[in-house]
Amino acid sequence: MMHGSDQSIEVLQPTQFSQEEIDENFRIHSEIDILFILRGIMQSNSLITLYPDYENDFILTSIVAIDADNKEMIVDYGTNERNCQKALQSKALIFVTTQNRVKIEFACDQIKKIQFKGENAFAVNIPRSLLRIQRRNHFRISTPIVKPLKCVIPITGKGTASKAEVALLDISCGGIAVIDQHPIINFDPGIIYSNCQIALPEIGTINATIQVKNTYEITLRNGQNCMRAGCQFIDLAASMEAMIQRYIIKQEQIRKIK
Structure with a gap:
C-alpha cells in the first residue's frame, strides 16, 4: 500500500487529444500488451493519479494486484474519503501514470470498494484499451x-x-x-x-x-x-x-x- 502525503507528489494531468490522435496514434487494444504494461506499472510501484469523471478532484493510488482471469485489478484506496465516494459513484475513472519515461493513460468504468489484505481498496475492470504517449523523449x-x-x-x-x-x-x-x-x-x-x-x-x-x-x-x-x-x-x-x-x-x- 502507498505511503506519504498527497501534497509532496507531482500530480499528472490527463492529456488532451484530438479524436484522430486517440484512435490511431497512441491507443493500444491488445489485451496481452495492456496486461504487460499494467504489470510493469505494478511491479515498479508507480504512483497513479485517478480522476473520477475527468473532474479536477483526484486520488493518488497504485496497482497492488492484477487478476487477468477475472479481468480485474486492485488499486489503493485514497486518503480523501469524499473523493473516494465520488470515484465509487462515477461513470468513468481516468488513470494517469508514467512508465520508462512514457506517459500512460487508461479509463475504467467499473469500480467497487473491497477489503484487500485487511485494508480498504478499489477493484476496477482491466481497461479495454490504453494510451501510451511518446510525444517527447521517445523511448528507444x-x-x-x-x-x-x-x-x-x-x-x-x-x-x-x-x-x-x-x-x-x-x-x-x-x-x-x-x-x-x-x-x-x-x-x-x-x-x-x-x-x-x-x-x-x-x-x-x-x-x-x-x-x-x-x-x-x-x-x-x-x-x-x-x-x-x-x-x-x-x-x-x-x-x-x-x-x-x-x-x-x-x-x-x-x-x-x-
Missing part, C-alpha cells in the same frame, strides 16, 4: 544483434534507381540509429531519404522519410569500430508510429522472459 529500444532490423533506402541518380540496406542499432517513434558503413549511402547531417522501409517482424513494414541528424564513431559489442548515424522520422504517419509502439512492446515482453 536496441534492435536484435543476431538478426538486426534493416532499413531499405531507395537510391536514385543519373536516371537509375536502386536500393541499399543498412542495419539498425535502435528504433523509437522519433527515429532510428543505423550503422554507417554502406559504400553508397551518404549519412551527412541534413540529408533526407524518402520512401525508406523497415520490416518489423510479425508487425508489418514501416514506410518513412528520414533525415540524418548526427554521426559519430562507436564501438560495437564485438569490439569493431564503426560510424553511427542518428536519423529522425519526418512526418511519420500515425499508423506507422502505432506499429513501432507495438514492436517496442513486443521486444520488452521478449526481454522480460529471458
Whole structure:
C-alpha cells in the first residue's frame, strides 16, 4: 500500500487529444500488451493519479494486484474519503501514470470498494484499451544483434534507381540509429531519404522519410569500430508510429522472459 502525503507528489494531468490522435496514434487494444504494461506499472510501484469523471478532484493510488482471469485489478484506496465516494459513484475513472519515461493513460468504468489484505481498496475492470504517449523523449529500444532490423533506402541518380540496406542499432517513434558503413549511402547531417522501409517482424513494414541528424564513431559489442548515424522520422504517419509502439512492446515482453 502507498505511503506519504498527497501534497509532496507531482500530480499528472490527463492529456488532451484530438479524436484522430486517440484512435490511431497512441491507443493500444491488445489485451496481452495492456496486461504487460499494467504489470510493469505494478511491479515498479508507480504512483497513479485517478480522476473520477475527468473532474479536477483526484486520488493518488497504485496497482497492488492484477487478476487477468477475472479481468480485474486492485488499486489503493485514497486518503480523501469524499473523493473516494465520488470515484465509487462515477461513470468513468481516468488513470494517469508514467512508465520508462512514457506517459500512460487508461479509463475504467467499473469500480467497487473491497477489503484487500485487511485494508480498504478499489477493484476496477482491466481497461479495454490504453494510451501510451511518446510525444517527447521517445523511448528507444536496441534492435536484435543476431538478426538486426534493416532499413531499405531507395537510391536514385543519373536516371537509375536502386536500393541499399543498412542495419539498425535502435528504433523509437522519433527515429532510428543505423550503422554507417554502406559504400553508397551518404549519412551527412541534413540529408533526407524518402520512401525508406523497415520490416518489423510479425508487425508489418514501416514506410518513412528520414533525415540524418548526427554521426559519430562507436564501438560495437564485438569490439569493431564503426560510424553511427542518428536519423529522425519526418512526418511519420500515425499508423506507422502505432506499429513501432507495438514492436517496442513486443521486444520488452521478449526481454522480460529471458
